[in-house]
Amino acid sequence: MLCGKLLKFGVAVVSSAFFMAxxxxxxxxxxxxxxxSTQNSGLYKHLLPLFKNKSGITVNVVAVGTGQAxxxxxxxxxxxxxxxxxxxxxxxxxxxxGVKRTDVxxxxxxxxxxPEDPAKVGRMKDAPDAxxxxxxxxxxxxxRGDNSGTHKKEVRLWKAADINPKGASGKWYRETGSGxxxxxxxxxxxxxxxxTDRATWISxxxxxxxxxxxxxxxDLFNQYGVILxxxxxxxxxxxxxxxxxxxxxxxxxxxxxxxxxxLGGKQLFFPNANKGQS
Amino acid sequence: MQxxxxxxxxxxQLMWAADPDLMEIIGLSLRVSLTAMTISCAIAxxxxxxxxxxxxxxxxxxxxxLNALMGLPPVVVxxxxxxxxxxxxxMGWLGxxxxxxxxxxxxxxxxxxxxxxxxxxxxxxxxxxxxxxFRSMCVPTRTAIAALLWDARYSLLTVALAGFGRAVxxxxxxxxxxxxxxxxxxxxxxxxALETSKGDLSLALALGMVLLLIALVINxxxxxxxxxxxxxxxx
Numbered sequence: 001m002l003c004g005k006l007l008k009f010g011v012a013v014v015s016s017a018f019f020m021a022x023x024x025x026x027x028x029x030x031x032x033x034x035x036x037s038t039q040n041s042g043l044y045k046h047l048l049p050l051f052k053n054k055s056g057i058t059v060n061v062v063a064v065g066t067g068q069a070x071x072x073x074x075x076x077x078x079x080x081x082x083x084x085x086x087x088x089x090x091x092x093x094x095x096x097x098g099v100k101r102t103d104v105x106x107x108x109x110x111x112x113x114x115p116e117d118p119a120k121v122g123r124m125k126d127a128p129d130a131x132x133x134x135x136x137x138x139x140x141x142x143x144r145g146d147n148s149g150t151h152k153k154e155v156r157l158w159k160a161a162d163i164n165p166k167g168a169s170g171k172w173y174r175e176t177g178s179g180x181x182x183x184x185x186x187x188x189x190x191x192x193x194x195x196t197d198r199a200t201w202i203s204x205x206x207x208x209x210x211x212x213x214x215x216x217x218x219d220l221f222n223q224y225g226v227i228l229x230x231x232x233x234x235x236x237x238x239x240x241x242x243x244x245x246x247x248x249x250x251x252x253x254x255x256x257x258x259x260x261x262x263l264g265g266k267q268l269f270f271p272n273a274n275k276g277q278s
Numbered sequence: 279m280q281x282x283x284x285x286x287x288x289x290x291q292l293m294w295a296a297d298p299d300l301m302e303i304i305g306l307s308l309r310v311s312l313t314a315m316t317i318s319c320a321i322a323x324x325x326x327x328x329x330x331x332x333x334x335x336x337x338x339x340x341x342x343x344l345n346a347l348m349g350l351p352p353v354v355v356x357x358x359x360x361x362x363x364x365x366x367x368x369m370g371w372l373g374x375x376x377x378x379x380x381x382x383x384x385x386x387x388x389x390x391x392x393x394x395x396x397x398x399x400x401x402x403x404x405x406x407x408x409x410x411x412f413r414s415m416c417v418p419t420r421t422a423i424a425a426l427l428w429d430a431r432y433s434l435l436t437v438a439l440a441g442f443g444r445a446v447x448x449x450x451x452x453x454x455x456x457x458x459x460x461x462x463x464x465x466x467x468x469x470x471a472l473e474t475s476k477g478d479l480s481l482a483l484a485l486g487m488v489l490l491l492i493a494l495v496i497n498x499x500x501x502x503x504x505x506x507x508x509x510x511x512x513x
Contacts, residue, residue, distance in 0.1 A: 031376060031457075040476050045460075062376065062457035076365035077375055181475025206477030236365055236373070 029058035030241045033070075033078035035149060036179045038224070039063035041199035041268050046261045051248055057241045065179060067147030073097060073227075076234030079242040081227045082249075084197075085149035089225045097234075098227035102250055105258050105269040106223045109153060110201060111214035112184075113193040121193070127217040128161035134193055135163050138172045142187035142194045145175025149222075154195050157219060197222050199268040224269070226250065250274065285483035292484060293491070300485075304492060307465040310378055311446040314385035315393075319438050321386075322394035327423045329394070330401030331409075341398065347391035352384075352450030359384040359455045376457040381465070384451040389441035396437040397430075404430050432504055439500060443493060466492075 038044060039061060048059050062072065066083040073081045074097050081098060083089060092098045111121065111130060119137035121130040134141050143165070144151035158165050165173040174192060176183045180200045187194035188208045196204075201212070214220075226246050231237045248254045250273035258271040292300050329340060361367050363375040363383075374380045404426055412422050427434065449467035456463035458472060466489045473482035 031459075036475065040472075060376065060457070060459040060462050062459060072364075075367070076370070179475050181477055185474065185477060185479075204477040206479055234365060236370075 027058060028056060028238075028241055029060055030079040030238050030245060031060045031062060031077070032080045032082055032245070033062050033064070033073045034082040035066050035069060035084060036063050036181065037084070037150070037197045037200045038082065038269075040181055041203040042263065043199070043258070043261055043269060047249075047254070047257050050257050051245065051254070054248065054253070055241075055244055057244060059245060065144070065146045065148030066150075066152070073229050076229065076236060079229055079238045080245055081229060082224065083149055084222055084224045085152045086223055086225060088149075088152065089227060093227060096232070097230055099230050101225045101227045102246065103272055103274075104224045104226045104249055105255075105271045105273075106221060107198045107269050108215065108222050109150065109195055109220040110198055110212050111193055111195050112187075112201060112207075112210050113213045114191045115209050115211055116191075117213060119193070122211075122213045124214050125216045127157050127214055127219050130214045131157055131161045131165075132163060135161070135165060135168075135172075138168070140172050140174060140190060140192035141165070142183055142190070142192035143173060143175045144180065144183050145177045146179070148180075150180060150195065150197055153220075153222070157195075160219065202263050202266055202268060223272075281480050281483060284480040285487065288480055289484035289487040289491075293488060300488070302461065303464055303466055303469050304488070306378060306463070307446055307467075307489075308492070310381045310452070310465060311385060311442055313382045314389060314445045315438055315442040317382070317386045318390040318393050318441055322390045322392075322441075323397050323427055323434065324423065326394040326397030327401045327427050329398045331405040331422065331426060332419065341395075344391055344395045344398065348395050350388055350391060352388055352448040353454070355384055355388045356451030356454035359387065359451065363455065375455065376459060376463060378456070378463060380455040381452045381463060384455045385445040385448070388448060388451055389445050392444055393437055393441040396440060397434055400430050400433045400437060401426050432508075435500060435504060439497060442496070446489070446493065 034044075040063070044059075044061050048061075052058060062069070062078065064072070066085045066088065069078075069081060069083050070085075070088055070092055072078055073092070081089070081092070082104065089098070089101050093101050109127075111127065113119075113121070119130075119134040119139040121133050124130045124133075131141075143154060169175060174186075174190075176186050178186075180196055181204065184194055184196060184200070184204055185206055186192070188206060188210055193213070201207075226249060228239065228242045228246055229237045231239045249258075255271035255273055258269050259267065261268055329337065329344070359380060360375065362369045363372065363380050364370055365373075365375070374383070408422075408426065408429075417425070447467065449471050452458075452463070452465055453468045453471060456465070456468065458464055458468040464472075466485060470482050470485045470489070473479075473485060
């Protein structure tokens with residue numbers, strides 16, 4: 001019978017696919033839930049081969065927004081979490097999903113915009129003040145709107161400016177609901193102001209004539225932290241390998257490797273482990 | 279648009295240099311989508327054939343449902359498969375999330391309704407021609423299904439290709455269940471999405487052209503097989 005044959009073939013294909021998946025897991029590897037900014041900037045391409053050489057462990061990075069990364073880690077779908085939203089990270093640890101949070105590195109957020117700068121925020125330092133001017137001018141602002149680390153930071157800055165931009169959602173305040181790169185593409189396309197982390201901006205290739213307009217405020221500090229997913233909540237966590245990775249990352253070698261990563265002569269991330277752990 | 283010109287030359291360079299990373303990505307794309315297509319055919323062709331020739335109560339509703347499922351959004355399929363395969367989900371113990379197998383499962387679910395619905399139509403049309411003969415020769419249903427599938431094989435090949443095309447071109451499901459992990463679960467579409475988000479639009483476009491080229495080669499190959507077979511059949 002033809003259908004019998006087809007069915008047998010199907011079963012054979014399915015089982016071989018499972019078999020191959022089994023082989024792939026024989027090698028020591030961990031999954032790191034992380035953010036798009038670290039991946040898009042090429043940092044992992046620089047760090048991971050160095051770590052693999054030293055430890056033999058393959059690190060598989062799933063790069064999504066911080067909100068989704070934390071959600072995935074809560075579902076135990078990762079061994080290590082490396083994101084940038086300190087309050088959310090601390091909550092993650094407090095609720096027992098993570099073992100301990102450690103600072104890894106930092107850079108900063110910036111606000112970029114078109115050269116005409118309709119809200120006249122160029123060279124401003126105070127981020128909430130700049131947002132106030134943008135809102136007063138009803139100049140278009142493209143927000144991530146995706147609960148990511150960058151978005152959470154942006155929401156806090158609007159709060160500091162005492163403005164609720166949600167009221168203008170769909171008018172001058174436009175939430176793209178997508179990643180940093182996609183939001184920059186959209187923003188550049190419609191002449192909007194965009195808040196972005198500096199690493200993504202430096203490595204972004206579709207800048208058009210956009211310029212950095214606001215930078216240098218202490219409020220724009222962007223801290224990355226690393227957490228081992230708690231084996232008590234998630235028994236399948238590869239604790240040993242995850243711990244090895246974290247130790248390397250916050251140790252001398254990892255920190256040096258982070259500092260050495262440059263794009264176009266510019267350093268993208270500044271290591272700061274063991275300086276203000278929580 | 280200088281992007282298009284640049285992308286075109288970039289696509290050519292990538293293919294010419296046989297960039298090893300690109301070859302790996304292409305290989306995985308093909309492996310995942312061809313496997314998904316094969317699995318889906320194994321499941322969907324018998325279903326489509328049975329629906330096409332057997333009359334039963336509720337058949338109309340079943341066909342409407344099947345046709346509607348052709349519109350399954352990939353993201354929703356991805357999300358459902360993610361929830362099933364997540365370590366916190368009911369099938370988490372399999373450890374399949376973020377593997378090519380998870381991507382195969384998601385794509386199979388996505389294209390099984392497409393192959394079933396289209397093959398149902400093909401078989402139903404053919405059965406209209408054969409029905410009387412089957413009746414007069416008292417052919418058992420299972421034999422009839424097998425005969426219909428075999429005689430419609432060239433049309434069904436196109437159906438399978440439609441399924442493959444959908445699988446290899448979708449990004450929503452594989453990016454959720456595969457995670458777009460470099461050297462593990464990165465396929466053509468997720469690589470295109472990644473380069474777009476890096477703002478490297480010409481590289482993204484070049485990858486898109488390469489994907490189109492692969493589809494072209496596969497379809498040409500199938501066409502060649504079909505024509506050769508037809509020549510032998512009538513020789």
